[in-house]
Amino acid sequence: MFKFRDISIRNKLILMQVFTSVLVLFVVFGVFIYTDINSYKVRKKDSIVSLANVIGTNSISTLQFQDQEAATKMLAELHNVAPEIIHAGITDANGQVFASYSKPGEETFKIPRVLNGKAYVFINNQLFVSNPIMNNDQILGRVFLEIELSDLQQIKEYKYELAAVLLSFAIVFSFLIALLIQSYISRRLLQLVKTMKKVGKTGDYNKIITDDGKDEIATLIQVFNKLMQQIKENIEKKDQFIGIASHELKTPLTSIKGYVEMLDLMQTEPQKKQFIQKALSNVNKLERLVKDLLDVSKIQSGQLQLEMQEFNIDSLLNETIESVEMVSPTHKIIRTNDCDNQLIIGDRQRIEQVLLNLLSNAIKYSPGENLIEVECEKTEKELIIKIRDFGIGIAKEEQLNIFERFYRTKDLSMHISGFGLGLYICRDIIRRHYGKIWVESTGKGSVFHFSLPIKHSLQTQQTVV
């Protein structure tokens, strides 16, 4: 359904201007046509009334002498004097028709009832006039005239046509003028909207709009610029923080990890070695958490950069599966098919991160099971990787939420460690590759899917963006 609210400001302004000018012109033309036709009617009525007066004066003697023949003859003359008269009639003091005239081809004269005591009346395109015949304040009878106003119709038609033509021109002109004027207002607004959309999409907060106006739109633009400036400053601060945090958190971690690894290499006593390995695995866990937190900060400030290159998805899958199996010997990860050595353009390290995340999730959420399946599906435009586990599955209402930041499963029957950032990061990485990530789960186990565009379609998408 058409809603005025939904159309663009530009079209609103045009519509409003066209509508206003057409409405004003419509009223003006209406008034003009009405007064024009009215004055024509008044003039016509006046001339017919005076004609009736003349007829009345001339028929006084015929009425006094009851000379019907003379009266009829006089009326017959009307055919030459005023051919627009259809019927004319003279009645005597009793209201009886004394003499009458009808234009050839018309019916015979009848006293027009439409007058109903009035001196004149317009009905359709006809004028009826009734005028008393007076002699020394005595009413001798009446003159009735019925006139066909054939030119009234023509005048009306002419005026209407003229008005219609002028209105059409007015619509065209007001549209053109509106088109010019609206651009002054809407151009600036649309520029603002366009820039805002672009900023929203690209996260490039360096966009500043120059505008030297002093109206509300200028204020809006100034506020926008100011906000952009503030956001930029905040991002710079955040970047600095990420940089510092990155360095300050990772540097001690590097030492801890290195020294514990050294201890592990040097230690042979089983009990001590076991303790050291526990410390080491927790250091690794901590390292992953720090990395995730920093990744999320980067995602949020639009700083996560991808290093695009062409790579073979099959070799990446094999390498990743091998490294996951090395640290998680409880599960066997099998590939149900291969991806025909499909080449993908993307950030190999980041895609590996996604795979590692999904595979370690699959292991984490399927305790007691020992199988993970990795499947490859190829369509014309994209490659879909599916990672299937046979674990606890994901309730339908949770399937969308799991990709949100800090989301933790409501299923408290198992304790799962982590911040709940992994899938959020995965989703961002896949989205930046113009792909999709989703989960399907029907009770027993879940299947995580992610799609990556195949080379040619990625390139076209990039040019669009």
Next chain:
Amino acid sequence: MNKILVVDDDQDILMLVQVMLSMNNFNVEAVSRWEEIDNAMKVFKPDLVLLDVSLGGADGRDICKKMRLEKNTEDIPVILFSANAEMGNSIHDCKAQAFIPKPFELSNLLQTIRTYVN
């Protein structure tokens, strides 16, 4: 015995790498201040330089670039390492051989070093 110059402003990491490489039969010179690099190059004449990117006042990448311009040092392999993993994207600009993000696995570090010496 291959000679390796390690530069890092963090004393603990410096010692860690020094000990680990010594245990693996490398001749190691550890330097914590970037100002000492020039001297170490001349005196120690390393076969490989393991260089931290943020050196408190200097950028490892700039040092690497400078090395590439000098005749004596232009052919010495450089491995950069940094806690900022994004730095890995810029190693081509300064013609470093490899980049290792911190925290690193000792085995990984060792393997990378062995790729460029021997």
